[in-house]
Amino acid sequence: MTGTRERFDAAHGSPLCQPAGRPHLEPNDPELYERLADQWWMPRGRFVMLHWLAAARAQLIPRPRPGAVLVDLGCGAGLLAPHIRGYHHVGVDLSHEALRQAAKHGVQPIRADVLAVPLPNGRADVVVAGEILEHVADLPRAVAEACRLLRPGGLLVLDTLADTALCRLVAVGVAERLLGLAPRGVHDPSLFVDRKALVRECARHGVRLALRGIRPALLDLLAWSARLRPSVRMVPTATTAVLFQGAGRKKG
Numbered sequence: 001m002t003g004t005r006e007r008f009d010a011a012h013g014s015p016l017c018q019p020a021g022r023p024h025l026e027p028n029d030p031e032l033y034e035r036l037a038d039q040w041w042m043p044r045g046r047f048v049m050l051h052w053l054a055a056a057r058a059q060l061i062p063r064p065r066p067g068a069v070l071v072d073l074g075c076g077a078g079l080l081a082p083h084i085r086g087y088h089h090v091g092v093d094l095s096h097e098a099l100r101q102a103a104k105h106g107v108q109p110i111r112a113d114v115l116a117v118p119l120p121n122g123r124a125d126v127v128v129a130g131e132i133l134e135h136v137a138d139l140p141r142a143v144a145e146a147c148r149l150l151r152p153g154g155l156l157v158l159d160t161l162a163d164t165a166l167c168r169l170v171a172v173g174v175a176e177r178l179l180g181l182a183p184r185g186v187h188d189p190s191l192f193v194d195r196k197a198l199v200r201e202c203a204r205h206g207v208r209l210a211l212r213g214i215r216p217a218l219l220d221l222l223a224w225s226a227r228l229r230p231s232v233r234m235v236p237t238a239t240t241a242v243l244f245q246g247a248g249r250k251k252g
């Protein structure tokens with residue numbers, strides 16, 4: 001029988017998903033993805049914003065040449081897959097259940113840490129790091145791995161959250177807690193990404209990264225909230241201080 005707390009969670013998109021009997025999770029605990037595994041592909045599930053971000057990320061990815069390989073770091077359940085048909089899509093993630101779902105969407109799953117990916121140097125035409133860098137404790141290592149996997153001339157595409165007070169307010173206070181656009185507790189703000197360090201680390205590995213801020217289109221968000229739209233477009237915004245994308249090619 002469903003308990004009061006679970007009914008509250010289901011109705012309010014709550015947060016840390018702590019049904020009775022389950023241990024409390026710390027922010028950014030990987031177990032959260034196992035607990036919420038049934039939410040990945042739900043149109044209005046707890047990962048809804050990741051669907052909007054995947055569509056926006058895909059706009060930075062060129063049409064594939066025959067046989068092109070795209071390595072998707074922290075691929076989750078493969079939400080990017082429908083947007084990048086034609087690539088050999090390799091997904092790296094720690095979550096069993098997410099990878100199982102990704103495989104159903106044509107992703108070749110590799111269960112591994114993005115800090116030590118069991119693939120050879122230069123394997124990828126495109127490396128994607130979508131909403132993963134803000135979850136890892138060693139940014140330089142994650143960037144080094146992403147760049148190592150790229151062939152010369154290959155493209156790195158990423159999106160992540162900035163290490164700013166504004167981002168902590170918007171991503172945690174508003175998106176997680178107020179609007180329920182992300183599962184509560186999914187982020188540990190101490191891991192949010194220092195933009196200068198990110199650009200510097202990419203440059204060290206031969207990738208000149210350009211950044212741009214993005215945000216949900218506000219009218220879309222209102223219409224989506226009123227169930228008048230199925231999804232929300234992400235649009236460029238003046239500041240990279242909250243959510244931002246990055247793209248750059250590895251020196252040939």
Ligand SMILES: C[S@@+](CC[C@H](N)C(=O)[O-])C[C@H]1O[C@@H](n2cnc3c(N)ncnc32)[C@H](O)[C@@H]1O
Pocket residue numbers: 030033050051053054073074075076077078079080092093094095098112113114115129130131132135136
């Ligand atoms: C916020 S989700 C993003 C998923 C996907 N990139 C997307 O945008 O739909 C973060 C994903 O990264 C995975 N993850 C977190 N830390 C990881 C690590 N160190 N190595 C591999 N995967 C990791 C989680 O299991 C989760 O699937």
